[in-house]
Amino acid sequence: MTRDSAPISVNAVLAELFTAAADTCRDRSPLTGRLLDDAADDLRRGGVTARIMAGSERDREGTVPGLRFAGAVHRLVLEGRAQGLAKHYPTVGGSPHLPTLWQDALPALEEHADLLRQRVQATVVQTNEPGRSAPLYGGLLVAAQEAAKAAGRSVPFCVRLLEIGASGGLNLRPHHVGYRLEDRVLGDEDSLLVLDPEWTGRPPADLGHRLRVVGRAGCDLNPVDVSTEDGRLHLSSFVWADQLERWRRLRDALDLAATDPVRVDRSAGPEWLAQRLARVERDVLTVVWHSVVWQYVSPADRAMGRAVLADAAAKATPTTPLALLVFEPRRVDGPDAEYRFELLLKLWPAGISLNLGHGEGHGTPFTWDVTRWE
Template sequence: MLAELFLDAARVCQDYSPLTHTLLVSAADDLVRGGVTAQVMAGAECDRKSTVPGLRFASALHRLVLEGRAPGLAKHYPTAGGQPHLHTLWDDALPVLREHTDDLRALVSSTVMQTNEPGRNAPLFGGLQTATHLAAGVVGRRTTFPVRLLEVGASGGLNLRPHRVAYRAGDEVFGDAGSPFALDTQWTGRPPVDLSHNLRLVRRAGCDLNPVDVSTEDGRLHLSSFVWADQTWRWERLRAALDLAQLDPVPVQQATGPEWLADQLARPERDVLTVVWHSVVWQYVSPADRAMGRAILADAAARAKPMAPLALLVFEPRRAHEDGGYEFQLLLKLWPSGISLRLGSGAGHGVPFTWDTQPWN
């Protein structure tokens, strides 16, 4: 039932975004009563949970606000200079839903859930530093390997510039201190390597079924609309990441993960560490594509050489509690050395993060 999927999404953001939670609970009630929300969501009645129709609904409304087409609702949205008043939020949303029913339906039906959260650069940076140091140590290199970074499910490619971000960790800054994107890592602990070492990314590439061109206003609006509007720190983080993307463009190719990965990994590259990376993507991938991706990676791992190593670095939710709860874990595998580590865990948006290196079986 569509209303239940809205309530599922509302529960996810209950402790993090009162505005989105209130909006989705009210919309779920309106759906049950056959109100205007049912007209907006027409055609989505059979959507799967993984397509998160509730968050696509919230995103569509947010986009209208950002485009200046819903001034009566904008007064509740901090991203538009407003301040949430939860007791009147739904009353002010209803006129927007009625006036823009067709536009909202079109946005919901054409939108794929994409956050491309740039905060995940923080664990990625530490994970890459760890991978380059370990791979060099295995072969006795005095300097770390340069990196070829391949991201599956890259969306707008905002996490393909880990070497161009300024990472604040306590009183220290690592990475590119002059970057327009300064990220407070909110780390507990540190990766067990020298973070002052400069990462050398010699090649970067990404793929996505629905890539977002962040060089366009439409692309920037698309990603911005998925930020929960009362999380201003995420909004500002995204703005900074988009500014960096303008200075350092990295195109994202439209392709399925397995097809693209097979082409990228067809030949090992000597004197380069190839890193396959993905973050909070796995739940959106079909079982068939998951199996195919694992097989392609296993084949490439079998062909990896000490001087042409391969790494898998992922930040994904994993079941970690007896009550069935999940935590977001950073996991690293290196071939041909066979090193397999759980580097730590953190919030789904990448910050805060706790470093705690343990074997990963």
């Protein structure tokens, strides 16, 4: 490979990552899928997208450079910096016309190439999807009740929730959200955020018991301050612009966050978790939680986090139980070897290990289908 040909080859690899990202959202967000397909073609030609992605050509797949690009472009639209492109974006009142999307995007990309490059390099994908509170809520009910049964208690445990990769902390208030079922609303029926969880089946728990959260904390490498306009724009930019239901859900979650602030500490996770788990609370179930964040965690931090959790699990007692509750993509065996998002629960010292079910990456819809977590 010659020096002159190297950048073209690197851009070709990056273009494949853009195409892969387009494939993941094409059916659910035609706008984002088409933008990334066109940007991939532009990368291969060495067009403006190559200038925007300069410095990010060797980013690994897990950092999803295509979605960072799409988020940066969406933010331009939300800020009113791309009037010609805005007509395609429903989040600002537009209606997508895919055949002309790229030609209308080009002037904004050319004008703001430097700003877009800065944002792509400085940001990580943080959907902080509030819809994930729905499976989390059901999983917490199961955890609190199963831990109580194992301890011989008739009343479910109160919960202390510790979230790794909490972003803006939007999923740290599951007890303040309403969850609309056919005949009732679970949780807080007067909440600013009422979700339709779209459940098939029900969690294996008594839904009549109210979830009691007595503590919550979160950490993130890049925490988002959702009390600021910058933070709100940052999270909003990662919502696919033609998914208005998700957009409205996020706006409601941000409004709820304004009434119930939760601090998110800046930390990679393992040391923060060790400090939090060192403080044991009697008659409280401590739940370590993360959702769609594992792919962004370094192998070293994954190993350290597992070691911290194993140490705490070994010290758990019936009156100071510990749980791990995660909603993450897992590879499904089969000819296509696809991934699906599964809700997994472990309880110590009860020795309970359950796969509670599976759903869409944004938390809804979700199917409760309890099996052992091997």
